[in-house]
Amino acid sequence: MRNFTLTHLTYAGSGKPTAQVIFSPTFTLIYGSSDTGKTFIVNSIDYMLGGHVAPSIPRARGYSQILLGLQLSDGSPVTLVRRPGSNRIHVHHADLRDLAHAPADTVLSARRTRSGHDISHRLLSYLGMEGSYIRTSEEGNTDILKITDLAHLSLVTDSRMVSSTPPSQRVRNSTAKTISRSVMRLLLTGEEEPPASRVPNAAQRRVQRGQISLIDQLVIELTAKLTAQENESELGRRLSRLNGTLEELTRSLREETSRQTETVAARTQLAAAQSEIATRLGEISDLLGRFGILRQQYESDLARLEMVSEAGNLLGYFQVGRCVFCGADPEHQHPQHGIEESTHLHDAVIAENSKTHALLADLKLTIADLETQREELTQRYALALSHSQELDLAIERLEAGLLPVNARLDQVLTERSEVERNLEVLARIGELDERRTELVSTGALPSKRSEPFTPARAVTSFDAVLQRTLDAWHVPDTANASYDPYGGDIRAGGSFRADRGAGMRALLHAAFSTALARYCLDRELPHPGFIVFDSPLVTYREPDHDEDDYIPPDVNDHFYRHFLDFPCQTIIVENSAPPPDVVEQAHVIHFRRGSNRRAGFFPPLDDDHEADDAGTTEETHPRLE
Known part of the structure; x- marks a missing residue:
């Protein structure tokens, strides 16, 4: 540029x-x-x-x-x-x-x-x-652009700084108003005014004017649907940033979900292992209960055998009459009958006692082995339970960590949808603007027309730059700042610049020229490349000044x-x-x-x-x- x-x-x-x-x-x-x-x-x-x-x-x-x-x-x-x-x-x-x-x-x-x-x-x-052409009259006359038509937008004297004349105009008259609209259109779009040429007849112009009116109404309706003051380039950059953020969030969500899945799988395997341990502990406890009863039975049998052995000896030696061992009457008993029967009983008791002791010894070994297994399984179950609790906490943390990621993901998806809708609306407005420009260029308007047309998307983009400028300066009461492409003035905080006090008029004029310079330079559109301001911060007040004009x-x-x-x-x-x-x-x-x-x-x-x-x-x- x-x-x-x-x-x-x-x-x-x-x-x-x-x-x-x-x-x-x-x-x-x-x-x-x-x-x-x-x-x-x-x-x-x-x-x-x-x-x-x-x-x-x-x-x-x-x-x-x-x-x-x-x-x-x-x-x-x-x-x-x-x-x-x-x-x-x-x-x-x-x-x-x-x-x-x-x-x-x-x-x-x-x-x-x-x-x-x-x-x-x-x-x-x-x-x-x-050699650039601009419109010089409402009738459609054109002329070559002069440096004075352009310089006043970059160089603002002290008198013009506080003047109620719109900042886009050098002086206040109808000719200057037409010229300023044409110059602003040149700066905002880079499109000069075509030289005056032959236009269609009246009937064709009526049809084309109707089409232009319809296009203007559609543009107004579409502009009302815009939820942001950004242009297509800015929205495209924001969409690119949102897509990048979405990729990062998706990757993070995928990683967190993978970790959560792995943790849940580990928890499931651990739960299965705990169930097996608990089942085995139940079986061992049941066996130990049964073996305890059997052990008591063996010990009881040994006690009875010992008692039988002792009682047999006593009864066999001292009791006269029927044999307590075989039941033989005295007349059928030989002299050593009691001793022999007692010896046979003693041998039988000893044999049974030895057998029972052997069984009890084996049972005790079995019980000891089961108790060792139960102790080992109990420790394993305690460790598994502790690990399960750790995994449960880890799962809770992962779920808690996924909540903000999911919330941010929803937010980014919503914002991306909004940006895509705005891009679609701007694309439609652009198509309508191009169609309107075609109609105008073919002479749809009569030779006398009220104003040259500046595309709505260009004005909207310039308004966004103007608002950012005022916000950067922290100027109060300047919300919804906008440029009127027909009247040439700017509106901020619900009031036109001409209706504000001198101090605010100066600041708004400076903001207008500053925003115009940034808009043109950022888009490589024509601009002198410098701005000169004389007394932009003047705080003029009448003795009974309105507090609304106060500048912090x-x-x-x-x-x-x-x-x-x-x-x-x-x-x-x-x-x-x-x-x-x-x-x-x-x-x-x-x-x-x-x-x-x-x-x-x-x-x-x-x-x-x-x-x-x-x-x-x-x-x-x-x-x-």
């Missing part, structure tokens, strides 16, 4: 000390007390860019040349030299900063000429806008800081001091009367003061290149 920056403004004269200010390619602030030449600097720049009224103050008498330095987009230097009151401007393809004596490379007229040999054509050629003190700081990283060369002339961080980062020139610092644009007349000021110019900061 082609543009140029201002490098310096110099007043030179034979026998006069040079008066000069050097501009940073980024941000230059000139502030100080009144009557020090600040406004004179802005008016001089305006004059050198094709203005017709030469700035005049008593201190400027005797200066014969005004030099304005430019740097083109390719880095080439250009110096414009003009004598105050002259209609001729000398163009030097060099960086001159003192009284010029060498012949000029080109001498141009300050006023427009038929041949195009004028400063307007030359400056527009630097911008790549020479922090607006001053946010206003200045906004231009530290602004993509356009900015030159501001103000009375108020900037915050310290702006002084450190910007190129600041402070005019102070009654000090040994710089007293104003022109060097002091007093010789002593001139000596004091000889080595004092601007405060140089890192941003000055």
